[in-house]
Amino acid sequence: MELQKQFEAIQSNFDAESLPLRKNALEAFEKLGIPSTKHEEWKYTNIKAKLKPDFTVATTNSQVNAAVKNYIASLPPYAFRLIFLNGIFHSELSIVPDIKGVTVCNLQEAFEHHTALTEKHFGKLVNLSDEHFAALNTAFVADGAFIHVQKNVVVNEPIYIQYFFTATDVNAFAQTRNLVILEDGASLQIAEDFRNASNISVQYNHVAEMYVGSNAQLDVVKLQMEVSNAIGVHTLESKVERNGRFSVATITFSSPNTGTHNVLIRNNVTSRLVGEGAHADFAGLYFGKENALIDNHILVDHVAPNCTSNQLYKGVLNQESTGVFNGKIFVKPDAQKTNAFQSSKALLLSKEASINSKPQLEIFADDVKCSHGAAIGQLDENSLFYLMARGVSKQEATQILTYAFAHEVVDHVHSKPIRQFLCDKLKDELQLNF
Secondary structure, three states: OOHHHHHHHHHHHOOOOOHHHHHHHHHHHHHHOOOOOOOHHHOOOOHHHOOOOOOEOOOOOOOOOHHHHHHHHOOOOOOEEEEEEOOEEOHHHOEOOOOOOEEEEEHHHHHHHOHHHHHHHOOOOOOOOOOHHHHHHHHHOOOEEEEEEOOOOEOOOOEEEEEEEOOOOOOEOEEEEEEEEEOOOOEEEEEEEEEEOOOOOEEEEEEEEEEEOOOOEEEEEEEEEEEOOEEEEEEEEEEEOOOOEEEEEEEEEEOOOOOOOOOEEEEEEEEEEOOOOOEEEEEEEEEEOOOOEEEEEEEEEEOOOOOEEEEEEEEEEOOOOEEEEEEEEEEOOOOOOEEEEEEEEEEEOOOOOEEEEEEEEEEOOOOEEEEEEEEEEOOOHHHHHHHHOOOOOHHHHHHHHHHHHHHHHHOOOOOHHHHHHHHHHHHHHHOOOO
16 A cells, blocks of 8 residues: 555554644655665665665554563563554553653654643654655654653663564564653653564564753663564664763664565664754674674764764674664764764674775864774784683683673773673673673
């Protein structure tokens, strides 16, 4: 069914306030279409060949069966968690925080009871004229997470927003969304967790809009764990005000496929530093296996003076997997005294693995400090020899050196429980026992 007919079939479910925006977004997407490799931003990622050409974006089956319940029960116990199945919120499986000055609910409830906030912020950060999948998501998304933290309120425990996909319709293209708003002086840690909880191929398109007020701090971890038989597009847009602090760590572990479909993960992460003294920190760690393709596109836009940003991305690619890193730093004319740094490193563990790396700087101010660097290679032979000369097998030496290479990114995760979880996951991935 063509998109216009799909939209007409479900538009009565949307709130009246967001309907004009959704119609504009649908029109924008129909003009843009699915990007091909002829689009510069998608040069190395042929998503057009991977997505089902006749995909459906209407809400798919979100019934929780015993298998899904058991899967969720096997995960670590969290103080706060929001559970979404195929994009639909399940309150009976969630633990919603009850903290004064903090509003946590699903988007459907937010559109109904927090209209002023949703009207002000929903769809305002995404660029519908350029961002193909953000436009599609804005038009069709039915549910998602809404978090609002009032002025000077500090949330000490991280909030986990967990998306599980079990679509029975092979053509389903799930649309999920988060809207996070921090007022001045507020502090919050969140984790977005995405998992395929079935043995079939899934497709999903996730968008997050995040507002960081003056002197506020927002720490985000994107967990793409045990990715198997999945095509996932992620778009994160953030806006940081004066002296605000924003950090995002994107962690991707691909798992061996259990079917014939490839793994393709695309992460678009953007932060606009619009207030003087704002800071953004980007970290990424990705493990590719088999024929997985993991694509990270980063953009930090320095608009105001005296802002800082840092990018650190590391990839470990094995077998025939492929990585893509495109990191951009824009420095606008008024953004004097900018300090911006970028580093991308990839470790290739097989001759068939590959990465395409493209660091970019566009500087329109003259009093700045900016640098970028990219490195691609294999494990250092001297380090391997050093360990093996002391009785360590080659396999274990490889595991130890890979752990040391990757752990630097884990150290950038601010939340202690999430950092510990990632350390354990890293050891498990590399089969280390120390």
